[in-house]
Amino acid sequence: MTKREKAQIMDSDDIARAITRIAHQILERNRGASDLILVGIRTRGAPLAERIAKSMESIEGSEIPVGILDITLYRDDLQLVSKQPVVGKTDIPAGVDGKVVVLIDDVLFTGRTIRAAMDEIMDFGRPKGMQLAVLIDRGHREVPIRADYVGKNVPTSAKEIISVALKEHDGADKVSVEELVQ
Amino acid sequence: MKFERKDLLGLEELSRGEIEFILETAGSFVEISERPIKKVPVLRGLTVVNLFSEPSTRTRISFELAEKRLSADTVNITASSSSVVKGETLKDTAKNIEAMNIDMLVVRHNAPGAPHYLADVLHCPVINAGDGPHEHPTQALLDLLTVKQKRGTFEGLNVTIIGDILHSRVARSDIWGFTKLGAAVTVCGPPTLIPPDIESTGVTVSYDLEEVIPRSDILMLLRIQTERLKECFFPSIREYSDFFGLDSAKLERAKPDVLIMHPGPLNRGVEITPEVADGPRSVILDQVRYGLAVRMAVLYLLSGGELKSEDSD
Structure with missing residues (x-):
């Protein structure tokens, strides 16, 4: 079984614009950056968190813990x-x-990863609140979880694969829909 | 990479890649013991039995804490309080324990190969926590992790293991581990306590501590195990200490960034003086700290179980 790309849905400019918008939305919703911590979920949530924090820092001028x-x-x-x-x-x-x-991940799918992340964060203490930012929401939730900030909503079939490539890990920025072929 | 083994019995049979993978995984477990809630749910619902037929504080507590911090249920059995004293064989004891649906067995035994034997007769993963003078894999792994965290690499390092090499399972496992990862190992001690064929494992032998100290990056002291020294191997403890004990005077000739290691328990004043054991170059307590992470990693990696479905994200 190999993967075949069906369509590219975001290029590097699209990703950059989505990150800037999410940065603004987080700041607007929380009225600034005080008391905020961005937490990226490994693997690709981590560079996304760094990028969103950088964008927030350039807007707000203060350092955001990541x-x-x-x-x-x-x-x-x-x-x-x-x-x-x-x-x-x-x-x-x-x-x-x-x-x-603010939890940050690349793709929101079943929601199980976010459930695990919330449990783990709770073991570090008692946050005042938790929010979720994702680059792609592809639907098909299996647990009652929704994102507060979404880069792009992508309706998919459960068999399709959303592939997020980021410079830090994959050399280039790109989001595409793939499918398995025999 | 995935860890494909059912048991952890020794470092002799592990490849360099497998050892590096365990160390990499262990590196991720160090931080868990620094959290406000020092517990992760990964082994929830699994039962781990610690079967110890020899005295142990560090290793047993380290394993037990590692199991508890991974949310496993643990049971400790010591030979003196078990049916072993009524004449039950090791196999029967282990089979009976396994019949209670346990998921992993950690075993320390005075007979070399006892964990290997149990690994053959039991379906559950078996971890060797020290088998007589043979191997003590998790001790060697924690020694390796300590050096990795402090030095970053093993290439070009001179590791000197000093003392009773003959009876030491730690020395054996350390020799396998350090040489596989690219360090040069020297063993040093009185000729009576150096096994005659030890060069075949790729180590250099020295009988003169003063001579090896200046070129060593790691000085690993071993405990003089009076409980295993039934015959006369050296004239007196005091003479041993004069020749092979590490004190401040001998240490003056060492590299400035030398690491002093010891698997514990310490015989202060015999193989190591208190000033050296508690001094700035000693990483003895770091070894204990990293030991916990190593055991958590090993328990995690062996808990995979049988193939049930394909991995998914």
């Missing part, structure tokens, strides 16, 4: 997979008590 979360140990399917997935490092700066944590 953390990285690896949710592997909180996954609900570890008893189902054959061998254990690779665990990356988690790094949450300072405490989350009394802060507003």
